[in-house]
Amino acid sequence: MFREVAAYSGVDEKLPTKGQGIVIPSLTSNPGASTLVILDGGNGLTVQSTLPARVHVYEFKTKQERADATRNATNPSDATRRLDAGSWRIFSVKGSAPVGLDTVKVEAKRNANNVEATLKVIVLEKKTVKVAIRLVQVRDGQKLVSLGNAADPDKLLKEMNAIWNPQANIYFELGRTDPVTIDGISPQSEWLEMQKLPDGFLKERDEHSALTFFLVRRVRDGGTPDDGSTIAKDRISLIANSRSDSTMAHEAGHFLGSLNEKGNYSSNYGHPEKSQELLMHAQHTGNKIPYSAVPNFNYGYRGSS
Numbered sequence: 187m188f189r190e191v192a193a194y195s196g197v198d199e200k201l202p203t204k205g206q207g208i209v210i211p212s213l214t215s216n217p218g219a220s221t222l223v224i225l226d227g228g229n230g231l232t233v234q235s236t237l238p239a240r241v242h243v244y245e246f247k248t249k250q251e252r253a254d255a256t257r258n259a260t261n262p263s264d265a266t267r268r269l270d271a272g273s274w275r276i277f278s279v280k281g282s283a284p285v286g287l288d289t290v291k292v293e294a295k296r297n298a299n300n301v302e303a304t305l306k307v308i309v310l311e312k313k314t315v316k317v318a319i320r321l322v323q324v325r326d327g328q329k330l331v332s333l334g335n336a337a338d339p340d341k342l343l344k345e346m347n348a349i350w351n352p353q354a355n356i357y358f359e360l361g362r363t364d365p366v367t368i369d370g371i372s373p374q375s376e377w378l379e380m381q382k383l384p385d386g387f388l389k390e391r392d393e394h395s396a397l398t399f400f401l402v403r404r405v406r407d408g409g410t411p412d413d414g415s416t417i418a419k420d421r422i423s424l425i426a427n428s429r430s431d432s433t434m435a436h437e438a439g440h441f442l443g444s445l446n447e448k449g450n451y452s453s454n455y456g457h458p459e460k461s462q463e464l465l466m467h468a469q470h471t472g473n474k475i476p477y478s479a480v481p482n483f484n485y486g487y488r489g490s491s
């Protein structure tokens with residue numbers, strides 16, 4: 187079978203339809219980019235793309251190439267040992283132009299009639315999404331008091347990109363990051379209720395960003411406490427101090443999934459995933475974006491067949 191080199195690096199080892207899947211950044215939008223994949227137990231097999239003109243497969247055979255390729259592996263010394271022993275092989279897969287879901291495959295074959303492992307391929311244009319990250323403060327007499335904990339917007343952006351770049355070729359960029367004062371909230375108020383937000387949140391959205399994140403103390407949605415909550419239609423997301431390093435990536439998923447091909451709001455995107463390992467599970471503890479869900483988030487995605 188095909189395996190990921192590192193966790194969440196663009197290879198989905200468990201497709202519901204059998205086999206594996208890989209997300210490849212298109213060379214037209216990501217010059218030089220490729221996605222790495224391991225073939226486990228593929229000694230002696232021929233590994234080929236079903237459409238070599240669009241999707242190229244290159245095997246790393248030299249020690250140097252392998253060392254470079256496994257530097258970020260989950261366990262680099264174990265990977266090197268398996269590669270040297272021949273029980274693993276490692277490949278770089280590149281895509282010259284976008285191709286749609288399930289149009290092209292990489293196959294590991296014993297002979298023409300005997301395909302032993304199948305890697306489905308999607309080649310995607312890079313998609314950039316500008317997001318604002320604004321710390322919320324409220325008035326306490328003459329003073330301003332922060333509702334959320336101060337945080338480094340660059341670090342928060344990196345956490346989101348670590349999940350979204352390799353698995354969906356979506357790149358978040360920073361819009362406004364200055365703190366924002368919202369009126370109509372008491373400095374003592376612990377909770378913000380998503381269904382009764384003061385107008386200030388709408389007014390203080392960054393008009394140049396697709397989505398504005400507001401950092402606040404605590405969030406409830408219809409009474410239920412949460413680490414984050416998003417109103418996709420209004421392009422706002424509230425993030426609580428209790429956030430984890432995947433909370434904002436998860437909330438961004440609600441937003442991206444709600445958009446149509448033109449980038450406008452179409453319908454809410456909830457928690458379709460059943461496995462806790464997945465980013466869009468209701469408990470948002472997972473980081474995995476499954477191969478089959480990638481087109482849901484890539485509005486404007488055009489794959490030619």
Ligand SMILES: [Zn+2]
Nearest residue numbers: 436457468470
């Ligand atoms: Zn959610």
